[in-house]
Structure formats: C-alpha cells, structure tokens
Amino acid sequence: MPHNAQDSLTIHVSLGTRSYPIEVLEGSSSPGNSAFISFIRTSLERSWSGRGCTKALVISDSNVAQIWASSIASQLSATGLEVAVAEVPAGESSKSLAALSSIYDRLMDLKADRHTLIVAVGGGVIGDLAGFAAASFNRGLPLVMIPTSLLAQVDSSVGGKTGINHPRGKNLIGAFHQPIGVWIDINTLTTLPDREFKSGLAEVVKYGVIQDPEFFHFLEINAGLALNRNPSVLKHMVARSCRLKADVVELDELEHTGVRAILNYGHTVAHAMENVAGYGEYLHGEAVAIGMVAEAKLAEKLGWIDPLLTQRLVNLLSCMKLPTSLRPCDIQLLMAAMKHDKKNRSGRVRFVLPRRLGHVELTDEPTDDLILAVLTTIMERPS
Ligand code: NAD
Ligand code: GLY
Numbered sequence: 001m002p003h004n005a006q007d008s009l010t011i012h013v014s015l016g017t018r019s020y021p022i023e024v025l026e027g028s029s030s031p032g033n034s035a036f037i038s039f040i041r042t043s044l045e046r047s048w049s050g051r052g053c054t055k056a057l058v059i060s061d062s063n064v065a066q067i068w069a070s071s072i073a074s075q076l077s078a079t080g081l082e083v084a085v086a087e088v089p090a091g092e093s094s095k096s097l098a099a100l101s102s103i104y105d106r107l108m109d110l111k112a113d114r115h116t117l118i119v120a121v122g123g124g125v126i127g128d129l130a131g132f133a134a135a136s137f138n139r140g141l142p143l144v145m146i147p148t149s150l151l152a153q154v155d156s157s158v159g160g161k162t163g164i165n166h167p168r169g170k171n172l173i174g175a176f177h178q179p180i181g182v183w184i185d186i187n188t189l190t191t192l193p194d195r196e197f198k199s200g201l202a203e204v205v206k207y208g209v210i211q212d213p214e215f216f217h218f219l220e221i222n223a224g225l226a227l228n229r230n231p232s233v234l235k236h237m238v239a240r241s242c243r244l245k246a247d248v249v250e251l252d253e254l255e256h257t258g259v260r261a262i263l264n265y266g267h268t269v270a271h272a273m274e275n276v277a278g279y280g281e282y283l284h285g286e287a288v289a290i291g292m293v294a295e296a297k298l299a300e301k302l303g304w305i306d307p308l309l310t311q312r313l314v315n316l317l318s319c320m321k322l323p324t325s326l327r328p329c330d331i332q333l334l335m336a337a338m339k340h341d342k343k344n345r346s347g348r349v350r351f352v353l354p355r356r357l358g359h360v361e362l363t364d365e366p367t368d369d370l371i372l373a374v375l376t377t378i379m380e381r382p383s
Pocket of ligand 2: 161
C-alpha cells in the first residue's frame with residue numbers, strides 16, 4: 001500500500017555487526033533538516049569507525065554536485081563535521097583507477113584517518129566508486145550512501161558491493177563494504193532525466209518477478225503513477241525494493257551460497273547485450289527489461305511458466321515505456337558474450353528463470369538452440 005509521502009519508512013538490513021538502516025522519505029534536502037542530522041549522528045555512533053569521526057568527504061558527480069551534494073555538505077557541516085566535497089565527471093568512465101586516485105588525493109589533503117566519513121551522493125557510479133574508496137582507504141572508512149538515481153535507490157546503494165572497472169571488464173576491482181546507513185530522499189528523483197528514471201523501473205519490476213507477486217500486482221495497478229513519479233507510489237516502490245534486496249543480501253551477503261544470484265534475473269541476456277552493443281548504447285535497465293522478457297520466454301519454452309505470465313511482464317514493461325524487444329544485432333555475438341557470464345559453470349550458460357511469479361531458480365537447462373530461437377523471436381525486424 002502507498003504511504004503518506006511525508007512519513008519516513010525505515011528498512012533494517014540485518015548483518016550482525018554490519019547491520020544498518022535505510023531511511024526512505026521525501027524532501028529531506030533543505031538545510032538544517034533535523035531528521036538528517038540525527039540520522040548521521042546515530043549512524044556514526046553505532047559503528048566503531050564512526051564514533052571518532054570529525055571529518056567527512058562528500059563524493060559526487062558533475063551532474064549531481066550542484067543540485068544535491070552541496071546542500072547535503074552544508075547539512076553535514078551543521079552536525080559539526082569538517083566537510084570537503086570531491087566531484088568526478090558524470091558517467092561510467094569515473095569508475096576508474098584515475099578517479100579513485102583523485103579521491104585518495106582528496107582524503108590525503110583532508111588528513112583523513114580511519115574515522116573519516118565518506119558520503120556518496122549520486123547514482124550507482126558514485127556509490128560504487130565512493131564505496132570502494134571507503135572500503136580501501138586506511139583499510140576501511142565509514143560510508144553513508146545517499147543515492148539519487150532510481151537504480152541506485154532500489155539496487156546499488158544496498159548490499160555492500162563496491163568497485164571500479166578495469167579497461168577489460170566491468171566491476172573487476174572491488175570489495176564488499178557495507179554502509180553504516182543509507183538515506184534515500186525520493187525528492188532527488190525530481191531532477192533525474194526521464195530515460196534514467198525509466199531504466200531504474202526495470203530493476204523494480206525484477207523484484208516483483210523474483211520475490212513478490214503482490215508487489216508485481218501493485219506495479220501493474222500503479223504503473224502510470226510510478227511513471228509520473230507520484231511521491232506516495234515512489235516511496236512504497238523504493239522501500240519495498242530495498243526490503244526485497246535486503247532479504248536476499250541478509251541470506252548471502254558475500255555471494256557464497258548462490259542465493260544472491262537470483263538478483264541476476266534478466267541479467268545474463270542484459271550483460272551480453274550491453275557487451276555486444278557497447279556500453280552506453282542501452283542503459284542498464286533497458287537491457288534488463290529486454291533480458292527479463294527473453295528469460296521469461298526461455299522459462300515458457302521449458303514449460304516452467306504459462307505464456308500469460310510473459311505477457312503480463314511485457315504489458316507492465318510497456319506501460320512503463322521500457323523496451324521489450326532486441327534491436328537488430330548479430331545473435332552469434334550475443335551467444336558468445338553469454339559464454340563469459342560470471343554465473344556459468346563447466347562451460348554451460350546459466351540463467352535465473354521464473355518457475356512462477358515471485359519465485360526463480362538458477363538453471364543451465366536452456367540449450368544453445370533454445371536460446372538462439374528465443375533471441376530470434378524477440379528481435380525487431382530491420383526496417
Ligand atoms: P549513474 O550513476 O551514471 O547515474 C545515471 C545518470 O544520472 C548520471 O548522468 C548521473 O549524473 C545522473 N543523476 C543521478 N542522479 C541524478 C539526479 N537526482 N538528478 C539529475 N541527474 C542525476 O548510473 P546509475 O544508473 O545510477 O548506476 C549505474 C552503475 O551502478 C553502474 O556502474 C553499475 O555497475 C552500478 N551498479 C552497482 C550495483 C551494486 O550492487 N553495487 C548494482 C547495480 C548497478
Ligand atoms: N546487483 C546485484 C547484487 O547486488 O548482488
């Protein structure tokens with residue numbers, strides 16, 4: 001059920017000594033906001049590294065720094081901390097050793113110690129980069145995530161995966177490092193470009209398919225309001241997504257048991273598409289939307305789900321103005337790219353496929369012929 005947009009919702013991520021709260025609310029970015037100040041103080045107080053904190057480095061990108069990060073830096077100053085701001089260029093290219101090195105330099109300038117707080121204000125790129133700086137500098141600094149893109153609010157700010165890219169592959173250098181708190185102000189989404197917003201919706205739909213039929217139904221009913229960024233719908237959508245991701249992370253924090261792999265529904269095909277098309281051609285969520293359709297069709301062909309479920313998924317994604325078919329490309333290249341998926345074992349491509357709405361399983365059942373047939377059916381005909 002949607003909540004009053006003014007109330008704050010708290011999600012607890014239970015990970016023993018690494019537990020933390022996620023606060024979801026609307027309109028917290030006015031200077032001097034007492035809820036924010038108290039959130040920062042209690043988050044710092046809860047952790048050993050936070051307790052001696054006197055300084056903070058806010059890390060943001062060139063799009064978000066002026067709109068949101070500067071007011072957050074002012075609010076942090078009001079907590080009595082010495083605050084500096086580091087800005088990197090917006091975009092995936094900032095998940096690099098060069099950008100990381102520039103952050104280490106800022107931390108050296110600030111004479112950072114093991115209690116210096118890192119505050120990530122931005123999308124998933126900033127969360128991953130700032131998170132990895134926090135994981136590695138002085139063997140670990142306290143980290144607060146303030147995600148401002150929908151994708152970061154529902155996915156990347158939760159769960160502790162941090163990292164940067166290697167020129168030969170995405171996310172190859174990284175660490176698990178849980179934040180001490182996540183502060184989500186859905187008001188920040190008002191400035192997010194439309195295409196980025198829609199892209200984030202794909203990950204929201206994913207949670208419905210993999211874990212929560214009721215949530216999927218809620219999205220079917222509220223797709224139009226979600227697309228129009230209705231605050232009450234957004235708050236419920238973000239909070240429920242965070243809860244569902246936290247449920248998975250609590251069961252498999254370090255991705256050792258395979259449970260966390262369920263978050264990869266739609267991603268075997270999506271990663272291959274991003275790889276073949278070149279990063280940036282499809283936004284991640286756009287590739288995930290198409291990937292989810294392809295993988296639902298695989299499940300359908302294996303007799304795991306009824307075609308009606310695939311149709312419901314296609315309808316929901318279409319209502320959210322997300323793509324559901326592949327642009328013309330070389331399918332053999334896609335097949336080859338899938339052979340490098342991290343989930344694969346013994347040379348077989350593995351997929352996370354739905355057995356029913358709200359339940360998925362990791363499988364290597366689809367044969368190359370079946371994958372090829374499904375990809376062919378969802379590809380647009382060249383005009
Ligand atoms: P992003 O950080 O590049 O943000 C997308 C664009 O939106 C950028 O141009 C950014 O400047 C802009 N932006 C963000 N918030 C804004 C706002 N409120 N107003 C105006 N502009 C705003 O990309 P993303 O989609 O947020 O995240 C993608 C990254 O997240 C990828 O690098 C991916 O690997 C990573 N990721 C990590 C995890 C994880 O668990 N750590 C999970 C999923 C994705
Ligand atoms: N985004 C996948 C994960 O956090 O495991």
